Amino acid sequence: MVGRESHVGFTTNPHALSESIVRLARQQTATTRTEIAEATAAGKSIITQRVAELVGAGILIDEGTAASTGGRAPRALRFNRGGALLIGVEINAARIDVVATDFTGTIVLQTSEEHDVRDGPVATLARVIDLIDRVKHALPPGSPPVLGVGVGLPGPVDFTAGSMVSPPSLPAWNAYPFRARLARALGTEVWVDNDVNAMVVGERALDDDRSLQNVIVVNIGLGIGAGLFIDGRLYRGSDGGAGDIGHVAYGDSNVPCFCGKTGCLSTIAGGVALTEMARSHAGGSESAILGEVVRRAGRLTLHEVADAVALGDPFCIGIVAEAGRQIGRVISLMVGVLNPSLVILAGELCVDSDVLLTAVRTSVIAHAPTIASRALEIRNSRLGTWSGAIGAAQMCIDELLTADRIRSWVESGGRAFAEAPAVVAPAVSARPVH
Structure with missing residues (x-):
C-alpha cells in the first residue's frame, strides 16, 4: 500500500491527474486504483474514471485481480510498455546508429551505417531518413505504432529549437533545423538533443537502480x-x-x-x-x-x-x-x-x-x-555503443506522456497504444557492425 507521504500532488486538472497515474504505473509505485488514490490524494471515483479512460486508450492494461490484503481483491494495473514503439538515432562523427525500442528500452530492431558527419546536415538528414524508413519497413506485420523519434547529435544542442549550437568542429551544422526537417519528412514527432545527454537517459532508464x-x-x-x-x-x-x-x-x-x-x-x-x-x-x-x-x-x-x-x-x-x-x-x-x-x-x-x-x-x-x-x-x-541510440528513443517518453498529449489521445476516442506487444526482441550486440 502506498502511504500518504508519497503524494504526487492532487490537481483538479483531470489530464494532469492522468499524467500522474501513468507515471505511477510506469514506475510501478502504485498498481491498483486504491494505491493510486492514496498516492495522488484524489477520490476513488475520479481515479476510476481516469483509469477507465487510460485503459480505453491502451495506455494502461487492466490485469485483473491482485493479491488481497483483506476484503475484495483489488484490480491490478500496469503500463502498456510494449504497446507502442520509439525510434532512437545516434549520429556520431563516423557512424549513424538507429534502433526501434519499446517503452522499456528493449531493442526490437537495430541498424548501423558508417557516415562522416562532416558531410554536413543535409547529407546526414538524408541518410537518417533512409535508415529510419528501413527500420520501419523491417518491422513485422502487426507491430505496435511508432509514436516518436529521438535523435542524439554530436555537439551542443538547443533542445527547444532542435538544432546544434556553434559546434566547434562542425560549423555547417550551426542552427540547422534538423528536428523540423526530420519531423516534416517522417510525419512523426521528433526530439533532438546532444548525444551524451541521450546516453545519460538511456543508462538511467535501463539501470537496475532507478x-x-x-x-x-x-x-x-x-x-x-x-x-x-x-x-x-x-x-x-x-x-x-x-x-x-x-x-x-x-x-x-x-x-x-x-x-x-x-x-x-x-x-x-x-x-x-x-x-x-x-x-x-x-x-x-x-x-x-x-x-x-x-x-x-x-x-x-x-x-x-x-x-x-x-x-x-x-x-x-x-x-x-x-x-x-x-x-x-x-x-x-x-x-x-x-x-x-x-x-x-x-x-x-x-x-x-x-x-x-x-x-x-x-x-x-x-x-x-x-x-x-x-x-x-x-x-x-552496460549498453555498449548503443547507449546513445537507446537513450534517444527513451528521451521521447517524457515528451509523449504529458497531460496535453494524454488528453488528445483520450478525446480522440481511439487507441494510442496497441493492445499487446507484437514483437519479440532479438539479443542486442554491443557494437554496431562495421
Whole structure:
C-alpha cells in the first residue's frame, strides 16, 4: 500500500491527474486504483474514471485481480510498455546508429551505417531518413505504432529549437533545423538533443537502480563529452553546452584544437589524438598486434585501436591508459563540484576492455575530494555503443506522456497504444557492425 507521504500532488486538472497515474504505473509505485488514490490524494471515483479512460486508450492494461490484503481483491494495473514503439538515432562523427525500442528500452530492431558527419546536415538528414524508413519497413506485420523519434547529435544542442549550437568542429551544422526537417519528412514527432545527454537517459532508464539522482556519463569518442543528470533532472546548461569537457584547456599542452583554442583535453586524450598516435606506430615492433589488426581491417580508426587494446597490444594499452589518467583528472574536478553517485564511461574504448576504466578510476580516486569520491561508483556502460541510440528513443517518453498529449489521445476516442506487444526482441550486440 502506498502511504500518504508519497503524494504526487492532487490537481483538479483531470489530464494532469492522468499524467500522474501513468507515471505511477510506469514506475510501478502504485498498481491498483486504491494505491493510486492514496498516492495522488484524489477520490476513488475520479481515479476510476481516469483509469477507465487510460485503459480505453491502451495506455494502461487492466490485469485483473491482485493479491488481497483483506476484503475484495483489488484490480491490478500496469503500463502498456510494449504497446507502442520509439525510434532512437545516434549520429556520431563516423557512424549513424538507429534502433526501434519499446517503452522499456528493449531493442526490437537495430541498424548501423558508417557516415562522416562532416558531410554536413543535409547529407546526414538524408541518410537518417533512409535508415529510419528501413527500420520501419523491417518491422513485422502487426507491430505496435511508432509514436516518436529521438535523435542524439554530436555537439551542443538547443533542445527547444532542435538544432546544434556553434559546434566547434562542425560549423555547417550551426542552427540547422534538423528536428523540423526530420519531423516534416517522417510525419512523426521528433526530439533532438546532444548525444551524451541521450546516453545519460538511456543508462538511467535501463539501470537496475532507478533511484539514482546524480549521474555523469562521459563519452570518449573522437572527442570527449559528458552528460549530466543532477538532482533527478537532465542538466543541459543555459545554452545547451553543459558537459563539453573535451574543449576545456588542460595542463600545459599547446596542441592546437579544431575549436580554435590550444591544449583542449580532446587534443591529448580524445579519439582523434589516440588514432594519430597509433597510426605513427602501427606495424612497429612495439605495436605488432595493432599492425595485424590494421592489415585485416584495411584501415585505422578508433575502432581498430579499441580492438588492439582488447587483444593486448602494448603500445595501444599504454596510450589509452595515459588518456584515461588525463580524463580522470578532469572528471575528478566534476566529482568535486557535482558529487555524483555514479560515473559511467561510454564509447568504443569501454566495450571490450577495462584499460581505460582502470586508469580513470585510479586518477579520480587520487585527485577528487575524499568526501565526494568515497562512495562513488565508476563503471563502463552496460549498453555498449548503443547507449546513445537507446537513450534517444527513451528521451521521447517524457515528451509523449504529458497531460496535453494524454488528453488528445483520450478525446480522440481511439487507441494510442496497441493492445499487446507484437514483437519479440532479438539479443542486442554491443557494437554496431562495421
